[in-house]
Amino acid sequence: MVDLTAVDKIIEGYHGDKTAILAILQDIQAVYNYLPREAMMRVVEKLQVSTTQVSSLATFFHAFSLKPRGKNIVTVCMGTACHVRGAPRVLDEIERQMGVKNQETTPDGLFTVETVNCVGACALGPLVMVNGNYHGNIATSEVTEVLDQYRKPAGQA
């Protein structure tokens, strides 16, 4: 069972405003790292909106995940500039090292691998983002080093 106290607090913060539904979903994802079904149903109940509305919003935006994700989100940019500079090779290397495919989470729950079509930092391509931190001009040989930074316990990174 998911603890929904955080969800109630978030909805309260928006005074139950129906038009803030996207912002509420974003805040929920920031807490749980994904959108738990129970949390979405609480939003339906509290905001008096239809389940279809929440489901269509939550599935429309790729920024939302309906599956639990790892502690660290590794986002490989697959935009045109990154692509021509070898992003597919970087993704292959990350998938190989993690032993998971794109959109999957490592069994230890430490990493989730995702791709995105452009992060708007084309001059830095190929680029990998981990938890919002940019690692530009990354070579396949540097993947291990970058990922290791996030394997350390918090505070030592």
Add this chain to the structure above:
Amino acid sequence: MVEITLNGKKVEARDGETILDLATREGIHIPTLCHHPAVEPTGACRMCLVEFSMNNGPKKITSSCTLVPEPGMVVETDSERVHQNRKSVLELLMARVPGNPELVKLAKESDARLTPRFPAMKEDCILCGLCARVCEEVVGAKAIFFTNRGTELDVGGPFLESPEDCIGCGACVYVCPMDCIKMEQNAETRKIVKWDRELPMRKCETCGYPFMPNFQVLRFKKWADMPGDYFKICADCRK
């Protein structure tokens, strides 16, 4: 009242009328799939494309069901370009839903190829969303809507599961232009096959005919403010 030029003729548009409404009133046939007078237009199916220009500006192609008349507007519903565009749309739809009788009928009205040049998919739905609009705007159940987007787009219950808010009224079955939402009914239950929603039927206390799903009875009661026993017998026995 706004005056526009429609196929070279000056016509007056009434308040709130779209170009599709106006053309229909003028006796001009424009093919449609996702249009229904009971709900707001969305311009999803693209069958009702027309060509228009403003104050002799460049000519543009757009859906007539969402085009609102403005002064200085010149609309063509029958030009070569309009027919070309409608034909392309129809061939794409036919590639998505091969052999659909409604699409075949539209193709025969135009000169669209019956075997499209695009690779055939085996879908039964054109994702026009008319079922979802009727469910929200007419029925008020909001039981079905779009999920995902782009090539993954699909229509159905929340998270593409059986919709708990569906009252089994069958409005979506009735309006679907592709006739791809099937309903199965026996003495005990009614099932909307596409949504995987099965509901128990209410039997008439007089004749025993299963006339309406229980859920629909509850909703009607709430709306219509009818006496408690009004829906215990079917409409035929009530006469």
